[in-house]
Structure formats: structure tokens, C-alpha cells
Amino acid sequence: MARCNQAVVITDADNIIREVNDAYVTMTGFAREEAIGNTPRIGKSDRHDSDFYARMWACLTHDNYWEGEIWDRRRNGEAYPKYLSISRLLDETGSVVNYVAMFEDLSEQKALESELERRMHYDSLTGLANKVLFHNRLEHEFSVAERHKRSVGLVLLNLDRFRKVNESLGYLAGDRLLQAVAVRLADNIRKTDLIARDSESEERSADTISRFGGDQFTFILADLIVPENAAVATRRLLESFQEPYLIDGQELFLSASIGIAIWPHNAKTLDGMMNCVEKALEDAREAGGNAFRFFSETMNQLSSNRFLLESEMRKALSNGGFMLAYQPKVDLATGQISGVEALVRWRREDGRMASPAEFIPIAEETALILPLGEWILETACRDIHALNQRLGREISVAVNLSARQFQYGRVPQLVDRVLAASGLPADLLELEITESMVMRDVIEVIAILQEIRKRGIGLAIDDFGTGYSSLAYLKSFPIRTLKIDRSFVLDIERNPDAANICDITVLLAHKLGMNVVAEGVETVDQLKFLLSIGCETIQGYLISKPLFLAELESFISNHQPIPGLGTTELWPAIPD
8 A cells, every 4th residue: 555645633522542554654753552542732833823723713614625824743852834724524413523734744845945045145155144045134224214214224244365265275265255244344334234224213124135146346335324324334444454364373454445435325226326336336346355336417517428439449449549659669780660460450430549458448347358459460461461462571470369368369370360360471460468468377377378479470578677577487388588677767867776777678678589679769878778788679759650551661761770770879860
């Protein structure tokens, strides 16, 4: 006979138990002998009041049937949920003969539902509210504050340089640190309650802290009497980081960047407030971290301008709004134009030329640099190959690579395609990268650079000396050229340290078998010094400003080698 998974209890007309099945014994813990002769109240819990049972019996009397969820008690005193159905059996005269109850234990189902609910609304690592629950509570606080004519502070906190912990100590230590931070922040937020809130407020809901993901945490400072009180509470949050965290026997010191937005002053919707607080956090990060910033209308205006600029850039990419200018480079051994550097220019819709410092950072952050960088490379290679054919020359072209291009742009495959399409020989293309780019993931970077060099393409480190390079790694990079940053060249005549840096850079490059290009050369004295230390190539306004293609062709055609190179008798009249 198949085993019944439901407990069965049969009582007589007076509700005295006359029979139970094995499932009843298993679920409740009451032996058959204990149950028979007793009433079902043997397992009654204290979870329901008398009205609940009165309604149950009224339904049984009227319908001869009742079913629903109910809490009962096992023999060991444990309360448990079950789904119960009770049928009232009558004889032909309408008199009650028996009651038959059947039920199933809902403990596992309820535990599963509770766990799913927890996972939906709470962070598994820290136990704090997650983004979903936080958003729900934030909207609730907006409603409460609107009724009481109060403000709500929204705080977004990001740990400074937390990635370094994962990289140096491992992800498990990073997780333990996040748990410790969560405990300290939660405790600190409770202390801010008296500062941020009106202690006489009738309707109070606990300030909510959540882990928003990664190393970001959010807080609600509800019922703010005045928005400025948010600064007091936030300052205490920052001060809480002054004490070290003890993780795996090591003392770790952290700092944080914090953004603050105030409802309804900054925005009146959830999405609007999140945008405001994220922008405020970005402002705190740009201040160097360990700081907090309020969202301001000025910041909002800057963000709006940035959005418009980004939209205009996207249109410019599709309708040919970008142009390339080329700055000539002179070989100091011959005085001849040996190459050019491609520099992107943008004429905006209003006719104004935008500064690269204005639009390149936005292109980097929005990934527009990927299609823009590809266009620059294609255009530069095509232009210079055509120019070389017209002039019968072999002018090289240098193109800057951005960090995003290097990381996501599959550069070796890109240059293969571009060189094949343009016809430019590989040895006339040089790709310029920065020190910070090559030091991000040295092993991976070296592999990519070697792939590029196998194709005969030159590689240069741009702005050398302004970043941080490991000499141990530098000798491993297949670099052909070091470029001295213009900031050092500019100070050659008046700053001995700048002159020494230039001298040492040339010496280092030559020891490593590299050439040197000096950027930003503007005076004959700078040129004389660079000649004296053995620099091979220069570019700058002493030679020429950046030129568009037609101007460049005319300049190269009319350019005469600079007399006196290699001596102290330099031509005093360098063309503009």
C-alpha cells in the first residue's frame, strides 16, 4: 500500500481523536497512543487568537468544510506551519458523525520561500539590504517626508582603492573586509540617527543601509530637519574609517568617497536622485577621495553639457565632423622631415574648434574612443600613404592609442586590416602608448606589443617621464622610441632638473637601443641642448604647428633641411 504523505486525523462528533496515520506521528512527534483519546488541541500553538478558531468553526458549521494555513505545535514544543483541510461528515439525519482532518507540513516550503525572499532583498555577503529593497525603502521615505514636509538625504559611499586589497591579499580577504566595513557602517549609521532626524517625529522608520554592489554602500538619512545635517552625519561616516580594520592578522586602513543628494531639492524621483548622488560621488572621487560632496546645480549643468557634447560627438563621427592635423617631425641628423604625428581635431556644429582636452576624456569614458580611434588610424594611414606617393617620399606617421583601444580594440587585428586597406608599409606606422597603459597588466601588454612589432610596426612611449615606469619591465617592452614630454623640454633653459631628465632619458633610451623624440620644441636654445645630448628627432612649433593635409603637403614640398645641424651655427630663422 502506498505511503500517504499527508497526516490524517479522524475525530468523533465530540472532536475526540479516534485514529491517526503514520504521517501524523512522523510530522507531529506525538505517538498514536498519545493522540487517540485526546483532542486536536494537543498540538495547538499560541500563534492564533480565539477569533481565528471561531471563524474556522463557523465555516465548518456552515459549509461542512474548511481549509487554510495554520500554525500548530509539535510534541517538542516547536511551532510549525501546515496546510490543513477539515471535512465534517454527517449521517442521513444531518447529525455529525466524524471530522476528518488532513494536513501537510509547510516548514520546508516556508523556509525556502524565506530564503528566496532573503536573496531577493538582502546581500548574501554582508546581510545588508540589497539594491531592490533599498529602492523600495527609499521611495517609502520620500512618501513619509512629503507628508511631514521634511527632506531625505541619500548617501552613496565608495571605498577608495579597494581593488588593491583584492589584488594584494586575495578576494577572500577582500570579502572579509567588506563584511567588517558593513558592520562598522551599520553601527555608525545608527549613531547618526539623533543627528539627522527630528527626535519628535511621530512616524519614524529605521535608516536603511545597503550594499549596492562591489565596494559601494548606500544610506538613507530620513526626516532631515535641515539638509545641512546630512553633512554632520556623513562626516561621522568618514571619521569611522580612521580606525584600522584587522583582517587575517593585518591592520588595513581604508578611506572612502561619498556623494550626497537631498530630496526633493536635487530631484523628486528615484531615478533622478540616483543620478544626482552618483554625480556627487564622482565629484568626491575627483577631489582625491577621503571626501564627501553634495550634488549641486552647477554639477548638474556640467553633466548636462557633457551629455550634449557626447551626443554631438556621436553625430560628428557619423557625418565626418572630425578632422586630422599632422605635426611634422625633423630628423636632427639630416634636418629633413622624417615623419608626422596625427592629431585629431573637431569643428563643432557652431563652427568652434573644440580642444582635444575637452572631448578626448569624454570619448575615453563613453567608449566612443573605439570607433573614433579606428577612424583616426584608418584616415592617417590612408592620408600619409597617398601623400608619400605624390611626393615620392617615405614619411612615417605616428598615431596615439588610448587605454580603451589597447584594452578592448584588438589592436594587432585592427592594424592588419587598416594597413591592408590603406597600402601604407608597416614600417612607416608608429603607435604611441603611454606609460600608464603599459604598466596596467605587464604580461598581457608585452604579448600584445610583441604581436604588433612582429608586423614591423614601430612602438613609442608617449609623454615619457610623466607616469610611472618600472625599468625592470621597460627593457622587456619591444619599444622603438621614447618621447620626452613637452613639459620637460619647455623648462630646459631655466630648470636644471628638467634638463637633467632630458639628458638621462636620452642616455637610457640609447642604452636600451631606442630612439628619442622631443616634443614641444619652441626655441633654438632648446634645439641646441637636445642636439648636444644626442636626441634624434624633434617636433614642436619651432618646426611647425599641426597642419591639415593640404598644408602639410605644401610644407614638406617647400621645406629645406635646416643648415648647421650638428654644429653650433644653427639657422636662426626657422619657418613658422
